[in-house]
Amino acid sequence: MTNRVNNSHIKKDCPTPIYMQVVDYLRENIASGAWEQASKIPSEVELMSTLGVSRGSIKKAISRLVDEGLLEQIQGKGTYVKSKDISFPLTEGLISFSESLIEQGLSFETSILDCEIRKSDEDISRHLGIVEGSDYLHLERVRSVEGEPVMFIENNINMALVPGIETADFVNEGLFAIIERLSGHQIEYSKTSFVAKLADTQRADALGLSTQSPLLQQLQTVYLDNDSAIEYARVWLKSSRFQLGTVFQRRH
Template sequence: MDSYLANKRIERESHLPYYIQLKEILCTAIDQQHWEPGDRIPGEPELCDTFGISRTVVRQALNEMEHEGYITREKGKGTFVAQHKIRESLMQKLTGFYQDMLDRGLTPRTQVLKQRIVKASAKVANYLEIEEGEPVIEVKRLRSVNEDEPLLIVTSFMPANLCPTLAQADLENQSLYAFLESNCGILITRGRRFIEAVAARPDEAELLQVEPGSPLIMIDSVSYDDNNTPLEYYRALHRGDRSRFEIELLRLPERKAKHSEQ
């Protein structure tokens, strides 16, 4: 019997269904790193015997864990702990990837692939509300976490006149947003993001170490200052198998209907 599971049990008197209790036990074992990514966890028969529950209950718990990305199941081989997905904040935060990862206790790594001044394409010009062909600074980066496993590719564009020194800045060891604020006095206060599922092109797949056609999460973002002036447009391509986005929703006060007097 697995040493971690030896002291765990299903509470028969609890109002929680058995499959939820089992799921919580197994997920806690993964969260506390009793099992590491790639480890094989006990199979259905062993879990049935250990907890005195039916195979239907076990399968329901494992199905939910697989759906949530905790485990993967391989026919004829068993059930394995999946690679941990990196949780990122999609809304309500404009700290940038670098600071977001540091805040979560992770070590972000950056490889700058391009850093140059180019002419704005029609699409970039439209997002930045400038004329097509105007000079913009393009920065393309490969972002990784901890073990240098690639997580996303992000390509940013910014009007060249806003922060000329950005074209030579060291962006492998600092946040882009932190550089803009400390060196150019630029503070991003608002952003709009557009999310879409896409398939990895061969060049993108090579950088992200996935198969061509693998699912990616594409985010187009425009960042603004207090005057609603567009400062930056970026496109980020996140690995679908390693990313999980957190969205915080707020309930706004309901507006009372106005009734005009007759």
Template sequence: MSAPLYRQIAHKIREEIESGNWREGEAIPTENHLSLQYSASRVTIRQAIKCLVEEDLLKRVQGSGTYVNEKKIEHNIFELQSFTEEMRQLNKEPVNHVINFQMITPSDYVREMLQLPDGEKVFYIRRQRLVDHTPYVLEDTYLPVTMFPDLSYQIMSGSKYDYIERVRGMKIKESFQEVIPILPEQEIATSLSLEETTPILKIQLHSIFFDGTVFEYSEIYFKSDEYKFKLRASRP
């Protein structure tokens, strides 16, 4: 028994993608064009596209069209890398858009995470991390003012870890991370160009130097349609 027509068409579209005829990030032909190409109704074409959207091969962008999905970035949480370093390894050039940069009195929770005495100020920085004009990550970072007195908007428009290690000469040892699936608040969803009903992944982390000093606390929001998290487990 032959497969339904929409599945046959989905298979042909999949072949176009796998052969490289339809490239990652590019818009696919319109439903009208595909309807003529495959001698099928638009309803059938829509069913075929729906199958491939569910497989993450295609993605629909409201008001724009349907695109070949780019492969998700594999984020290894066991490797401490900056977003800039991670993207450049993939031959992508990241852009850091600083949305907020200010000196604040931290909440009790942030103060405890940074192991700061009462009255210490921190820099709070919210950065939108983009590649090819697409937001991938939203990051809220808290850094002690006494540790980084020369920190500036311009510095945070670049690589934070590059500044800490190359400019300040401080050696980063490791970070401690907690991964939490959440539904984003409106402001976060807007910054990531998402609907509030789209699940995302939040990482809460604090990082330390080799002498054990905690130097940052960050909350990082990852788009689940751009990232997948890679873990390696071994038996004891």
């Protein structure tokens, strides 16, 4: 293949290194939206032909943008524009994932996988503060952000505190809003932890991942303003899409 310079993109007499000119070309295509988030960019061979530069310059430029978080390489598939991380700030108080997505201006959809009344076992009873064998609502949902499934949500709800919740519209109304409307109480606080997990078959299939893919799991018990436990949630987050952040104040 002849590496003929395309003067509209690459100038060999320019003091800027060739690979940095390739970086600028790639970055411009991403910033302009010519290459959309999660889309595959042209192959190295195609870029060599378009720009008239060596494979080494292409590889170096792509590596630079991978390090910057603009591109990601998937073995056996190619190079893709990396989707924007979904932020979940931990310093903004207790908000739901749907409320956080709305604040970020991200479009999302919720799919219901399961919604049924179950009898509580020892684990659920302990988290919800109910007698073992009590009725509770078990809810499983997948939330997709801009068309990509990014979280598998399992909610276990103390039905005695929210009469009628089994008929609520969990697709079009947020769970926290439903709870506050039906219970007549405000959600006050939660006890929350995060742990690293590997995707089992159910979570992997729902999120479009391979089994054993890394996930971030949120475990959360939510309490009303009268200190009653209303919900125990297990949420599996696609770790490649989420960024958790907080601010630490220096002790004096």
